Structure formats: C-alpha cells, structure tokens
Amino acid sequence: MDSGLAAPRRSGMTGWFARAHASPASRFLDVSIRFARYAGTIPHPAKTPVALPPLDSPQWQSPWRAFAWGLRSITQTILTIVLFVTYLGIGALAHDTHFSLAWALASTLFVWAGPAQIILITTLGSGATIIQSAIAVTVSAIRLFPMVVSVLPLMRTPQTKRRELIFAAHLTAVTLWVECHRFLPQVPRERRIAFVHGLGFGLVSVCLCANTVGYFLAANLTQTLGGAILLLTPLSFLFSTARNSREVADVVALALGIVLYPLAAMMNSGLDILVSGVAAGTIAYGVHWWREVRA
Amino acid sequence: MSVAQLIGDWHALAVLFVAGVIPNQIWRMLGLWFGGGIDEGSELLVWVRAVATAILAGVIAQIVVEPPGALASVPDGLRYGAVGAGLVVFLLTRRSIFAGVVTGEVFMLVGKWWLG
Numbered sequence: 001m002d003s004g005l006a007a008p009r010r011s012g013m014t015g016w017f018a019r020a021h022a023s024p025a026s027r028f029l030d031v032s033i034r035f036a037r038y039a040g041t042i043p044h045p046a047k048t049p050v051a052l053p054p055l056d057s058p059q060w061q062s063p064w065r066a067f068a069w070g071l072r073s074i075t076q077t078i079l080t081i082v083l084f085v086t087y088l089g090i091g092a093l094a095h096d097t098h099f100s101l102a103w104a105l106a107s108t109l110f111v112w113a114g115p116a117q118i119i120l121i122t123t124l125g126s127g128a129t130i131i132q133s134a135i136a137v138t139v140s141a142i143r144l145f146p147m148v149v150s151v152l153p154l155m156r157t158p159q160t161k162r163r164e165l166i167f168a169a170h171l172t173a174v175t176l177w178v179e180c181h182r183f184l185p186q187v188p189r190e191r192r193i194a195f196v197h198g199l200g201f202g203l204v205s206v207c208l209c210a211n212t213v214g215y216f217l218a219a220n221l222t223q224t225l226g227g228a229i230l231l232l233t234p235l236s237f238l239f240s241t242a243r244n245s246r247e248v249a250d251v252v253a254l255a256l257g258i259v260l261y262p263l264a265a266m267m268n269s270g271l272d273i274l275v276s277g278v279a280a281g282t283i284a285y286g287v288h289w290w291r292e293v294r295a
Numbered sequence: 296m297s298v299a300q301l302i303g304d305w306h307a308l309a310v311l312f313v314a315g316v317i318p319n320q321i322w323r324m325l326g327l328w329f330g331g332g333i334d335e336g337s338e339l340l341v342w343v344r345a346v347a348t349a350i351l352a353g354v355i356a357q358i359v360v361e362p363p364g365a366l367a368s369v370p371d372g373l374r375y376g377a378v379g380a381g382l383v384v385f386l387l388t389r390r391s392i393f394a395g396v397v398t399g400e401v402f403m404l405v406g407k408w409w410l411g
Contacts, residue, residue, distance in 0.1 A: 082392055096364020100303025103311060110316045115351045120315040122354055125363060130314045138318035140350055142343045148326025162327065169327040170320070218365065224407050226365030228400055231377060234355045238378065239385050239395040241351060253345040257352025262360055264353070273353040280353075281346030288341055 051076060052186045066191035070198025073183055079175045080206055082240060086114050087207040089233030091214025093118065096230060097125030101215050108207050113173050115140050118233060123273065136273055147177045154184050155192040168193055171200030174244075248291065253284035369403060370410070377403035 052069060053059040060066055074080045087108065094104035099121065107117050116137045123133040148169050155168055179199060187195045218226050238254075245251045257280040264276035358366070359374050366374070381399025388394040 078393075085396065092365075093358075093363060096366070099307060100301055102302045103307050106308060107311055107315055110312070111319050113319055115347075115354070116315065116319045118358075119350065119354050120311070122357055122363070124310065124314065126357070126361065130310055133314040134318045136350060137315055138321065139343070140347045141319040141322045143322075143347050144319070145322040145326045146340060148323050152327065165327060169323045172323060172326075221365075223365050223368040224404065227362075227367075227369045227407075228404055230358070230362070230364060230366040231369075231374070231400060231403055232396065234358045234378065235381050235396045235399045236392065237351065238355050239381070239390075239392040241348065241355075242382075242385065243390045243392055245348070249341065249345050250348055253348040254352045257349030258356045260349075261353040261356035265357070265360070273350055273357065276353045276356075277346055277350030280349035281342065284345040284349065285338075285342040288345070289338070 052183070055186065055188050060188045060191050063191060063194040066187065066194035067198035067201075069187075070183075070195035070200075071202040073179070073195075073199050074202035074206065077179055077182075079178065080203065082236060083114075083175055083203060084206055084210045085232050086236045086240075087210035088214035088217070089229060089231075089236065090114065090117055090121070091211035092218035092226065092229040093121050093214075093233055094211070095215045095218040096226070097121050099125075101212065104211050104215060105208055108211055109204065112170065112204065113141060113144065115237065118237065119273070128271075132271055132274070136277075139274075139277070144172065147174070148172045151177050151180050154180055155189075155196060157189055160193070164193060167200070168196050171196065171204070175203060176200055247288065249284045249288035252287050253281050256280035256283055369407060373403055373406040373410070376406065 052073070059069070090108070091101075091104055094101075094107075107120065111117050111120070119136050119140055120133055123136055124130075128136075151172050152165050152168065155165065176196070176199065180196060183195070183199070184192050214229060217229055221229070241254055242251075245254055257277060260276040260280045261272065264272040264279070267275065359378055362369065362374065369377075377399040380402040381395040384398040385391060385395030
C-alpha cells in the first residue's frame with residue numbers, strides 16, 4: 001500500500017498532480033520528469049523490470065532485508081561500473097596531485113559528489129586558495145539541492161521524521177537519484193529508507209575500493225598506464241555529462257565551458273575555472289532565455 | 296609507502312572540510328530542511344545549472360590541457376586526439392559512455408606505443 005503519495009508537505013506543489021492523474025504510477029513519473037529539468041538529468045524510469053520481490057512479499061517485512069536488497073541492487077545497474085571507473089580516476093588524480101589516500105577516501109565518504117571532488121582536487125592542486133576552491137565546489141553542488149528535494153518525497157511517509165532522512169539526503173547524488181526513480185516504485189514505501197541506505201552503502205563501498213585501487217595503481221604503474229588511469233576522469237565526466245545534456249542550454253554550457261577554459265587560463269587569475277564557468281554558463285542561459293522568448 | 300604518508304597531514308584534511316565538505320553538504324541539508332518551498336519555475340536554477348555544467352567542463356578541459364602527474368608524460372596532441380576520438384565514437388554509438396571511454400583510452404595507449 002503506497003500510503004505516502006501525499007507526502008510532499010506543500011500540497012500546492014503537487015496538488016494538481018493528484019487531480020490530473022488517477023494512477024499512482026503516472027503521478028510518480030510526472031514528479032520525476034518535472035524535477036529532472038532542474039537537477040540536470042532525465043531519469044529513465046523502469047522500462048525493464050528490476051529483479052526485486054513483489055511489493056506484498058514477506059521479504060520486505062524486515063528493514064534489514066530491505067537494506068540487503070538495496071545493497072544487492074548495485075549489481076543491477078551499469079552506473080555502478082561508471083562510478084567505479086570515475087572513482088578509480090579520482091584516486092589516481094589524488095595521488096598525482098599529492099593528496100594522501102586517507103584524504104581521498106575522506107573526500108569520497110564526506111563529499112560524495114564526483115564533480116565536487118574533482119573540482120576540489122584540481123583547484124587545490126593547481127594552487128587556488130581555499131576560498132576559491134570552496135566557491136567552485138559550492139557552485140557545482142547547488143544542483144544537489146533540487147535533487148534532494150525531488151528524491152526525499154519518494155521515501156517519506158506521514159510518520160517519517162526529518163532526521164531519519166539525513167543519511168538518504170547525504171547519499172543523494174546523481175547516480176542514487178537516477179536509481180531511486182528506477183527502483184523505489186518496486187519497494188514498499190515504509191521500507192524505502194532502509195533500501196536506499198543499502199543502495200547508498202553499496203555504492204559508497206564500491207567507490208572507496210575504486211579510490212584505493214586507483215591510488216595504488218597511479219603510485220605503482222608505468223607512466224603510460226598511470227596516464228591512462230588519469231585520462232579516465234575527463235573521459236568519463238565528459239561523456240556522462242554529455243549524455244545527461246538534454247536541453248540546448250546544457251550542450252552550450254558544456255561545449256563553451258571547455259572552449260573558454262584555455263582562454264580564461266591565459267589570464268592567470270587563479271580563478272580560471274570560475275571565470276570560464278560563469279561566462280560560459282551565463283551565455284548558455286542566454287541561449288535558453290532567447291529560445292524561451294522566441295518560442 | 297608508510298602509514299603516515301597514507302594519512303597525510305591534518306592541515307590537508309581540515310582544508311578538505313572547509314573547501315570541500317561544507318560547501319557541498321550545505322545544499323543537501325538545505326534541500327532536506329526547506330525542500331517543499333522550492334520554486335519549480337525558477338530561472339535562477341536554470342542559470343545555476345548551466346554555470347555548474349560549464350565549471351565541470353572547465354575542470355575536464357583543465358585536466359586535458361594542464362595534465363596532472365603521469366598524464367603529463369602523454370604528448371599534447373595525443374591527449375586531445377584521445378578525447379576527440381572518444382567523442383566521435385560516443386556520438387556515433389548514440390551516446391554510449393562505455394564506448395567513448397574505451398576508444399579514448401585505446402587511442403591514447405596505441406598512440407603512445409606507436410610513438411615509442
């Protein structure tokens with residue numbers, strides 16, 4: 001029984017969904033698609049069935065079983081491999097930028113956002129001040145806000161206390177966000193928090209292993225293979241960001257951001273990435289605005 | 296590699312929290328606290344997302360243009376070529392991340408081997 005569909009607290013936000021759509025499934029899909037625009041990705045709702053027990057199965061009676069099902073679900077998604085490769089690269093990057101392994105692992109555990117970690121490592125590594133790095137990181141992290149806003153109502157029941165959602169909020173990043181929209185419709189609502197804890201725990205563990213492997217590979221491999229591991233980071237980020245770019249503004253921001261960086265770097269201000277990012281992003285927004293006005 | 300090297304100095308860990316953890320987590324916690332009140336039609340969020348994407352693009356460019364560590368041993372042209380080849384295959388395979396990454400890596404490794 002999907003008791004918590006009315007969970008979003010401000011009824012104004014979702015009220016028209018309730019009127020416009022009869023079935024819980026279609027309402028759910030609409031919420032995800034509406035929010036997708038702001039979080040930067042369109043999730044792919046379950047087209048193929050996910051290997052989970054039926055909603056009324058006794059398997060779901062124990063929260064620990066739900067946790068275990070969440071943990072097991074990391075084998076059900078290709079994104080686990082993408083994450084592994086990305087964090088392999090982050091581990092190698094941390095090594096070659098002279099950060100310690102504990103530092104790299106702590107950043108994965110406490111930051112848990114690939115782009116923010118890479119921005120942090122590359123800016124600090126290239127001599128930016130703490131303030132400059134913090135600004136670049138926080139701008140990249142704003143996208144987490146709409147992600148958390150859209151994903152938590154999926155787990156909330158009327159009895160859920162806010163503190164029970166803290167870990168789920170911490171674990172929210174693009175991978176978990178996409179997977180929640182795919183898996184959670186097949187998880188009973190009162191077990192969803194436990195399921196997400198299991199899924200997040202599994203993904204974080206995979207990434208911590210990847211960090212460690214990448215760190216030691218970078219330390220021990222030949223220059224060529226070490227370079228190959230470091231090249232994983234720009235490749236996987238470029239393609240996963242490009243894959244998530246559905247609107248023209250996203251594509252313009254990505255392409256211009258790459259082109260403008262070398263120009264900004266010539267100014268040698270120490271704020272290169274911020275300068276090129278704000279300029280390219282603002283132009284991309286201009287393109288978006290111009291198209292909206294003309295439409 | 297000693298244990299001390301693996302832990303590193305506490306100053307670096309403090310920098311991690313000030314420059315990395317806090318600026319990142321603040322948005323998740325704001326989402327948790329004020330989640331219901333978000334303005335869905337906000338043009339500000341569209342701009343923020345575009346800037347965030349462009350900053351990430353700048354980081355990608357920085358790693359390729361000013362490579363860290365071992366990546367600096369790969370010649371400029373080979374790094375650009377690898378990203379370009381990966382991008383072409385990524386687009387040809389209808390946005391397959393896997394095909395793009397593998398192509399870029401193979402291009403770089405074969406190029407390095409060929410150049411000697």
